[in-house]
Amino acid sequence: MDVLAWLRDSDPALRWQVERDLAGEPPGVWEATRARVATEGFGARLLARQDPDGQWAGGAFFPEGFQGGEAQPWTATTWTLNSLREWGLPASALRDTAALLAENSRWEYDDLPYWGGEVDCCINAWTLMNGLWLGADVAGIADWFVTHRLPDGGWNCDWVEGAARSSVHSTLNALKGLLAFETATGGTPASRAARLAGEEYLLERRLFRRLSTGEPIAPWVGEFSYPIRWHYDVLNAASYFRDADRPDPRLAEAIELIRSARQPDGTWLQTERHTGRVWFEVDAPPGEPSKWLTFFATQVVNWWDAR
Structure with a gap:
C-alpha cells in the first residue's frame, strides 16, 4: 500500500497538511490546497452551518436548548471553531465572527x-x-x-x-x-x-504512567481516535511535544507505544468514535484505517526518528 498516496487522496483539510509535513511539497503547492478548505469539503460544509449571529447550533459549548439526557453534542460554536482552526481555515474566511461572538455568544x-x-x-x-x-x-x-x-x-x-x-x-x-x-x-x-x-x-509520567506505581494510567492512553475532542492519549500528547519541538528522552516509551499500533500496511486504526451529535463524519469508523490518525502518528514517528 502506498500510504502517502492514500493520505493525499483526502479532503483539503487533511491533504494540505500531508503535502506540507509528509510529502515535502513546496509552499506553493500546499498553500493552494489549504486555500480550498474554505470553499470545498469539510471546511465549506461547516462554514455553511454558521448562524447569522456568528454561532453554530445556537450555543457556545452546547447546542441551543440542550438539556442533557444524551451524549455530549459536538455541533456548537466552540467545537466547530476547533475543527475549522485545526483544519487550517484562514481566519479571513470567518470575516467578522470574532466580533459577532463578542456581541452575541x-x-x-x-x-x-x-x-x-x-x-x-x-x-x-x-x-x-x-x-x-x-x-x-x-x-x-x-x-x-x-x-x-x-x-x-x-x-x-x-x-x-x-x-x-x-x-x-x-x-x-x-x-x-x-x-x-x-x-x-x-x-x-x-x-x-x-x-x-x-x-x-x-x-x-512518561505520558502514560502513574507517578506513584509506574503502571499505565488507564487502557485509553493507547486507544487513538479522531476527532480528538478533549480526550487524552499518548498520540495526542506526543503530537503536542512535536509541535513544541521538545524531543525529551522520557518520550521514548510512548513513541514506541504509538509505533507498535502501526498496522502491517503502514496505517493506524480508528479505535472508537466519541459518541454525540455531529454535523457530519470526517474519518473512518472504528476498526478501520484512519487517515487522520495515520497522518498524526507518521508525523510523530518521523519527527522522533529524525531528532
Missing part, C-alpha cells in the same frame, strides 16, 4: 462573555487558541492559566469543585493553549514557566 456557565472564557481549563484553552486565531483579545485567559495551575504542575477542569490533583486531559489541553499563546505573542515569563511546568507533569 455567552457561556452556559454563569452567562459569561465568550472571549473572556469561563472556569473549565479545556474550554479556556480552546477559547485562547480560537481567539488568537481570529484576532480576539484573549490575553487574560493566558494569565488565568498561570494563576490556576495546581501545585503538582498541571491543571484539572474540576478545580472549581475542589480537585487538588492535576488531570492529564486538562493539562494537555492547557499546554496546547499556552503554546499557541507563546507562538503568537512570545508569551510572558509567567506563561512560559507555567507551560514548562505542565510539560514536566506529563514527562515525569
